[in-house]
Amino acid sequence: MMKTYNIIGKMKEQTRCEICGERLRFDRFQTYCENCGNVVEDMPINFGKEFANVDPEKAEKRTRTGSPMTQTDSDLGLSTNVGNFSDLKKFNAKDRFKMLRIMRWNKRVSVALERNLKSAFSELNRISNYLKLPKSIEEEGKRIYRDAVQRNLVRGRSMEKVVAAALYTACRINDLPRTLDELSEASSIEKKEIGKTYRFITRELKIRMYPSNPVDYIARFACELKLSPGTQTKAVEILEMTQKKELTSGRGPTGIAAAALYIAALINGEKRTQREVADVAGVTEVTIRNRYKELIRKLKLEKLIKNKKRKNLMVSQQSS
């Protein structure tokens, strides 16, 4: 939603606080009353240059003022207009007619496009909020969706699918991968549909994707399993060893992450059942078992685990 502020007008008509009658103060961020703390208005117009560009050379050229540009407004804050009525005078009768038609079509197309983007973005917002994704990823998702629309990739596909896929892609790009299951739950679209659309749009938009890194999942899974930071670190160590031995290729990253966490928890005496780990990682126990077996074999962790088990046994016997 676009808010317009008329600060000059406000300043003129409202220099005193409505509540206590004291004079209002202004700073860069808000208009407020020093006496009673009443905030009359926050987020005023940004009078400075756009600060998105840090490169000093380019920064000189960027003299657009106002708030930073954002993908969040469905028309980027700038809509296209083809010609205007005063331009019409420049054409002869025939071309004038043509021009009129183009203008009319452009209007129609932009309205349709805008309507599409608006509903798509509100769906995208909803999913992103549900998954508690950062703003930057939301923006990325919107950028991807916009590209998809412009390349005519949405036609014949439901908008929701493309939105879900765009968000999924955005997460992957920013190394905050969500599982297809999570996206599926948030968007109520089938997992395989999202996957299919995801593959389609990354191919068509030539977005090069690398397989996601298991390490990126650890923090989130560990948090859900309420594992200690030490265990998390251990799991990451295990993953690093795993990657050195090239055990990760071809395997599902979530399965590997899950197995590493399972092992780390076992070693640090915070045991979780395979089922618990499997559930948060969105894989089955069988997969964890398979990965687990591979990992402890190749990383020579068998002894460690066995010792641990023996110790646990002793502890339980002592207590009983």
Add this chain to the structure above:
DNA sequence: AAGACGAAAGTGGTTGA
């Protein structure tokens, strides 16, 4: 009784002819 383990059959995607 719950968890771990493993075999067997099925699913969806990739690859190479």
Add this chain to the structure above:
DNA sequence: TCAACAACTTTCGTCTT
């Protein structure tokens, strides 16, 4: 386009704790 194939899932019986 189709068959082979690798990874993963589902299901189920057995063993361990």
